[in-house]
Amino acid sequence: MKIFVEVEGKQHEIETTSELPLMEVMRDAGIPVLASCGGSCACATCHVYVDPAWVDRVPPKSPDEEATLDGAFGIEYNSRLSCQIAMAPELDGLKVILAPDAIG
Amino acid sequence: MSENHMIETDVVIVGAGPCGLFAVFELGLNDMKCHVVDILDKVGGQCAELYPEKPIYDIPALPVVSGQELTDRLMQQIEPFKPVFHLNQMVESLTKLDDGRWKMMTDAGTNLVAKVVVIAAGGGSFVPKKPPIKGIDAYEGASVFYSVRRMETFRDRTIVIAGGGDSALDWTLNLAPLAKKLTLVHRRDEFRAAPHSVAAMRELVAAGKVDLRIAQIAGLEGEGGQLSGIQLKDDKGETSVVQCDALLPFYGLTMKLGPVAQFGLNLHENLIPVDTEKFETSEPGVFAIGDINSYPGKLKLILSGFHEAALMAQQAFRIVHPDRKLRFQYTTSSSDLQQKLGVAA
Known part of the structure; x- marks a missing residue:
């Protein structure tokens, strides 16, 4: 499957078959995602904006993710922590923007 | 709050996360006294700051333990070795003295001199977002x-x-x-x-x-x-x-490598390369364990850091006690180790 990640205005296309969290897929592809806690939903530094067309198609936010987002900046309705979105075939074509506070 | 007198000790550990704390244990068993410096106002590193209440499932023999509980148990385990903690401060400089020892200054003015330095600084210093x-x-x-x-x-x-x-x-x-x-x-x-x-x-x-x-x-x-x-x-x-x-x-807080980058050690992608026998850096006598080091096959797991602490302590012993012979002993059977642990019969 393909996913599209925008970092500081630049588009990156990632081809993956992984079902790991989006954060790890981005990191493995060389996207400079900070993710300082390593994916334990504790630091909010893997913040992404999910493309409006995809907001309802990614798995919903847990209360823990909502609370951890308190540590991020510029929260919008489509703000998510990418460590909490497990990749799956139905997310083929997913588009996200890496939030400024998640760029390492 | 300056305390400019010089503190001399065997080992200074930079970072009071789980690996830094367990290093006190392994070094203590081998008769080395430790001072531990951490920028946070508490011990435990990420375990205490980022996920005190979150469960950890991959600590051997502890099917589930929270970050805070792991920290508390490590503090209990190292208590016999009476480590001295310098919290709320960051080691800002590391310099080699003519006698081969290492001198460190913290941002609070603490002045430390040690034969061995162990960098267990995880993802770096915690700083406010x-x-x-x-x-x-x-x-x-x-x-x-x-x-x-x-x-x-x-x-x-x-x-x-x-x-x-x-x-x-x-x-x-x-x-x-x-x-x-x-x-x-x-x-x-x-x-x-x-x-x-x-x-x-x-x-x-x-x-x-x-x-x-x-x-x-x-x-x-x-x-x-x-x-x-x-x-x-x-x-x-x-x-x-x-x-x-x-x-x-x-x-909340985030992690930055901080002054470690200016210690004069070889760095690779903000990590400190070490060998896998002694976990020593490019500077003999300066070791790096836990998340901050890198070597082929490295896994950033707490249990890896524990292993690294045990091996590091063997080489540290040779530096701190050059005249003594290193003996490998089990805590189960060695009355010598049990005495150090305060559990001798």
């Missing part, structure tokens, strides 16, 4: 503060506190009586903080002593380093301005 707002740097120090050193600084000021965790709420409660006016800004009407703090904050809001605004900071207004107001945006996109002359953003 800075809101990515254009121009915020210009206000830091006069109007924007990431910590409260002296409460009096805030007397009769018009304050905005931003955030929804314990720091935001604790300082709201502490500064409200001093402030001319205090506004708490948080993105949602729920707070992940101690329930009694949340209740106390709600009482102040109900009594009109604190303004609570459910919104996010969108920008800053002011000039010459002096804030005059904060632009807010609520979840409907409506904007407004709150007058203020001080802003305290409390969005």
Whole structure:
């Protein structure tokens, strides 16, 4: 499957078959995602904006993710922590923007 | 709070996370005395700061343990070795002395000299998260503060506190009586903080002593380093301005490599390469264990750091006690080790 990640205005296309969290897929592809806690939903530094067309198609936010987002900046309705979105075939074509506070 | 006298010891450990704490144990079993420095005001590193209540499932023989409980158990385990902690401070420099020992200075003025240095600094130093707002740097120090050193600084000021965790709420409660006016800004009407703090904050809001605004900071207004107001945006996109002359953003902490980068050690992608026999850096006598090191096959797991601590301690012994023979012993059967642990029959 393909996913599209925008970092500081630049588009990156990632081809993956992984079902790991989006954060790890981005990191493995060389996207400079900070993710300082390593994916334990504790630091909010893997913040992404999910493309409006995809907001309802990614798995919903847990209360823990909502609370951890308190540590991020510029929260919008489509703000998510990418460590909490497990990749799956139905997310083929997913588009996200890496939030400024998640760029390492 | 300067204490400029020199502290001499066998080993200085930089970082009081789980690997740094367990290093005290392994070094202690081999008769080395440790001082431990950490930038946080508590021990435990990420376990205590980022996920004290979150479960860890891959510590051998502990099917589940929280970050805080793991920290508490390690403190109990190393207690016989009486490590000395220097908390709330960061090692700023590392220099080699003519006699081969290492000298370290902390930002609080603590002066340490040791035969061996163990860098167990994990992801680096914890520093407050800075809101990515254009121009915020210009206000830091006069109007924007990431910590409260002296409460009096805030007397009769018009304050905005931003955030929804314990720091935001604790300082709201502490500064409200001093402030001319205090506004708490948080993105949602729920707070992940101690329930009694949340209740106390709600009482102040109900009594009109604190303004609570459910919104996010969108920008800053002011000039010459002096804030005059904060632009807010609520979840409907409506904007407004709150007058203020001080802003305290409390969005938690993040990790930065910090002064370790200037220690003169070889670095690779912000990690410290080590060998896998001794976990020694490019400088003999300086070791790196835990998340901050790198070697082929490295896994950033707490259990890897424990293993690294045990092997590091063998080489550290040769440096600290060059005249003594290293003996491999089991805690189960060695009366010598049991004596050190204070459990000898």
